[in-house]
Each structure stands twice: as structure tokens, then as C-alpha cells.
Amino acid sequence: MTHEMEPAVAVRGLRKHYGEVRAVDGVDLVIAPGEVVALLGPNGAGKSTTVDLMLGLASPDEGEVALLGLPPREAMVKGGVGVMLQEAALLDDVTVRETLEVIAGLHRTPKPVDEALRRAGVEELGDRRGALLSGGQKQRVRFAMAVVSDPDLLVLDEPTAAMDVESRRDFWRSMRDFTDTGRTVLFATHYLEEAEAYADRVVFMRAGKVVADGPVATVLASVGGRVLRATVPGARLEGLLGLPGVTTAELRGERAELHCSDPDRVLRELLAVHPAARDVEIRALGLEEAFVRLTAKESV
Ligand SMILES: Nc1ncnc2c1ncn2[C@@H]1O[C@H](COP(=O)(O)OP(=O)(O)OP(=O)(O)O)[C@@H](O)[C@H]1O
Numbered sequence: 001m002t003h004e005m006e007p008a009v010a011v012r013g014l015r016k017h018y019g020e021v022r023a024v025d026g027v028d029l030v031i032a033p034g035e036v037v038a039l040l041g042p043n044g045a046g047k048s049t050t051v052d053l054m055l056g057l058a059s060p061d062e063g064e065v066a067l068l069g070l071p072p073r074e075a076m077v078k079g080g081v082g083v084m085l086q087e088a089a090l091l092d093d094v095t096v097r098e099t100l101e102v103i104a105g106l107h108r109t110p111k112p113v114d115e116a117l118r119r120a121g122v123e124e125l126g127d128r129r130g131a132l133l134s135g136g137q138k139q140r141v142r143f144a145m146a147v148v149s150d151p152d153l154l155v156l157d158e159p160t161a162a163m164d165v166e167s168r169r170d171f172w173r174s175m176r177d178f179t180d181t182g183r184t185v186l187f188a189t190h191y192l193e194e195a196e197a198y199a200d201r202v203v204f205m206r207a208g209k210v211v212a213d214g215p216v217a218t219v220l221a222s223v224g225g226r227v228l229r230a231t232v233p234g235a236r237l238e239g240l241l242g243l244p245g246v247t248t249a250e251l252r253g254e255r256a257e258l259h260c261s262d263p264d265r266v267l268r269e270l271l272a273v274h275p276a277a278r279d280v281e282i283r284a285l286g287l288e289e290a291f292v293r294l295t296a297k298e299s300v
Helices: 047-054 072-077 096-105 113-119 135-147 165-179 192-198 216-222 237-241 263-273 287-295
Strands: 009-018 021-031 036-040 062-067 081-084 153-157 184-188 201-206 209-214 226-231 246-252 255-260 278-284
Touching (some): 009 047, 036 047, 096 113, 096 135, 113 165, 209 216, 216 287, 226 263, 255 263
Parallel strands (some): 036 201
Antiparallel strands (some): 201 209
16 A cells, blocks of 8 residues: 555545535545544534545635645545545446446456455446445445545445444444455444444534544543433432533433543532432433534534
């Protein structure tokens, strides 16, 4: 592989506004070769716009992008970057194999088409025309299209959007084979469990900005994440919120859920006020809860 000394992705001060909407509002992101990074955020956070700017499909108002040390278009033309976008068209009357042959023909050192089909787990779909593919099959074929150039960097926008559970599992198995060879992957997703399972690092966006960036465990720790649950007869929400160390609290019937960073302390405080509290559980915050807390704060 080439470009080993350069970051796979280097984005600095990226901005794109559409009228009043700050779709991307000052994003910095450096991804080292070999990293698998998930881009997360609620609808409208700016993930797709960031991906489009990174790939040179839209031009930024401000900021710079380098992929594998090159301007995006140059990196793409060289075949170093594989791309899987949600809306990538598949021609109805052309077979999957023919589509892949056309794409392979655009690159200098493509993989054999059969190998790309195999990597994407769609060997049996080679002779199928685009019109006859299901939504999930189309996504797998788009993956084959993205890897046929044998790229060092793969950028995927919601790759598993139309897939059922089994297809998603197969897809990620193919992806593992790809990343095991030291390639770099950036994928945007709404499935937090995919980020948790497959990414070395998560980047959370909200309102055009990066609000958290790091390994899953580090991001969870930064959100201060422990949850203490207990059955607390006679509890009232205001009282629970007033306990020292509690950041947020919920109460359903007698079952209380307290978010905090020091659950031992909160438990002592709770028992001091509510000696009858019982069925206590303490667990770490999940990525989904961290996501809600990181992305639901006051708008910036
Ligand atoms: N071409 C455009 N013209 C005007 N506004 C746009 C355009 N593209 C994106 N936006 C706006 O920019 C913001 C960010 O959109 P973007 O599609 O990047 O978000 P996203 O995080 O990818 O969302 P989703 O999870 O729904 O795909 C949104 O408010 C969107 O409406």
C-alpha cells in the first residue's frame, strides 16, 4: 500500500453553510491509516455534508481536505478511495458484473471483478440486472463497487440502511475482512451498536460540529457515564435530582434511574434519605444513552 506516512483523512476548519443552515460548522478530523471510524449524529447533524465535502462532491465555504495526502479528487482518480453512498445509482438493465467491469475499467489497478463480488458476498448476484435487486442486495453491490478499485480508504454513508439483520451481519463480516488488511474506513451510521461493535473510534456530530471524538470507552467516560437503578418507595423526582452527585434522574413508579459519575457515593446518599431503597443495579452508560446526552444538549 502507498501513502503510509500520510493521514488517511485530514480535514481542517471545514465549513459549509446553506443560507442560515450551518450544515458543517468548523470540523477538524484527522484519521490515521488503519483506523475504523464511525461518524454519528442525529438527522441533520451534518454527517452527509461532511462526507460530500471530504470526497470533493461539494465545495466547502472554508477549510481544507486531504485524502491519503492528496486533494480529494486526485485521491479518488488514483483509485485510493472507495466510496459507498446511499443514493449511488445502479442501472436497471445492466448486470451487476457489467457494472463492476465498467468501474474496474476506470481504475489503473483494479481487483478482478470476481474478487470484488466475493469480498462483498454477492458472487451469486453477478448476472442479475439492477432492476431485480432488493434494497439490501443493492447495498451489498454498492459495497462491491466501492472495493473493486482496491482502495486504501473506504468512505461509507449509512452502508447498512436498507439491510435486514442477517445482511447486516454478513456485510460487517465482509468489512472485517477488508479492515483486517490494514485499510482505513470512515462510515456514517444511525446504528449505534454497529459503531460500538466495529469502530475503533467514534466521532459524534451535532449541529455541524464535532461534539465528541475518541475510542468508544473514552467517549463514554467523558459523558460521565454510570447509571444507578433502584426501587425507592416514596421517592419524588425533585428529591432524587437533589441528591449530591446526581446529574439527571428519571422515575417510573417506584423505579428510579439516576445518572452520575460516582455511583458509590450516590448510593450512600440515596440510602441515607431512603433506607428502604432496594434492588440496586449499577451499570455503565451505553453508547445510545451517551449519544442522547451528547446530542440533546442546548443547541450551540
Ligand atoms: N443542498 C442543500 N441545500 C440546503 N440545505 C442542505 C443541503 N444539504 C444539506 N442541507 C442541510 O444541512 C443540514 C445537514 O444535513 P446533512 O444531510 O449533512 O445531515 P446528516 O447528519 O447527514 O443527516 P441524516 O442523518 O438525516 O442523513 C440539514 O439541516 C440539511 O437540511
